[in-house]
Amino acid sequence: MTRASEVDGTSPKGPRRRRKAEESREVILRAARDLFVSEGYAGVSMRKVAERAGCAPATIYSFFPGKRRLLHQIWEGVFEDLVKELKSSYADDADLEKLCRTYVDFWLDRPDDYRAIFLTEDHPQVSDEGYFVDSSQALPGLDVFCVALTDAQDRGEIERGDPVEMRSVLLCAMHGVALGLITVPEFAWGDSTRLKDNTIRALVRGMRRQET
Structure with missing residues (x-):
């Protein structure tokens, strides 16, 4: 069970989780940027981005609801x-x-x-x-x-x-x-x-x- 202190950051786990989440987000953005450059918008899918970033598609959707929002970010x-x-x-x-x-x-x-x-x-x-x-x-x-x-x-x-x-x-x-x-x-x-x-x-x- 997640403790409230872990969510609000007063537990040491809170900052670590936020830092890890931010690192994952940056990896996804870099992978997506490279794919948009090489494949064009139409050639990019969230699954391709997940493969390039080394994560599950669900991880990307936890940050970005869709491909266009990812591009805009x-x-x-x-x-x-x-x-x-x-x-x-x-x-x-x-x-x-x-x-x-x-x-x-x-x-x-x-x-x-x-x-x-x-x-x-x-x-x-x-x-x-x-x-x-x-x-x-x-x-x-x-x-x-x-x-x-x-x-x-x-x-x-x-x-x-x-x-x-x-x-x-x-x-x-x-x-x-x-x-x-x-x-x-x-x-x-x-x-x-x-x-x-x-x-x-x-x-x-x-x-x-x-x-x-």
Whole structure:
């Protein structure tokens, strides 16, 4: 019989059980991420994930009710890490170009996470299911770009404009760099650092105030 102290964590067994459960959860997430990258969403089943993770399917269902929820949890964890790095970067040096480099470098350092997120489509299974972008708790953290753009506008470094729209321009262009370098590495892109830096520099310069 499970004692109440074991459930609420006052028994030494409580923390151990929670730690073991968290370790199992992380193993499942890593196994699922690798399968989504190699097999695509349609090619992944909870049974395949269980085989890769070395556990029973029932163990996975104890954490995640279905494959789509599992995929969304992978995405959420990655975006939490991304937002943490972006905010730390901007707190350390309030520079728009540096913030953009941090964003691109994050994906270049984690190419499988990039593939798992941006090469896997999000398809609601039933009509009342929403998209990941509508429910994510981490994605609003990308507003750090709006803060950086507004700060740069206030300092007179770039033109006034809608920071949300300007953020979209930055994100689309930065994704172009990451997508090319990650998914088509055999193309003659030249030096990847110069490609990244020159693209970001051109983007920010294009937003600068025009002298009259």
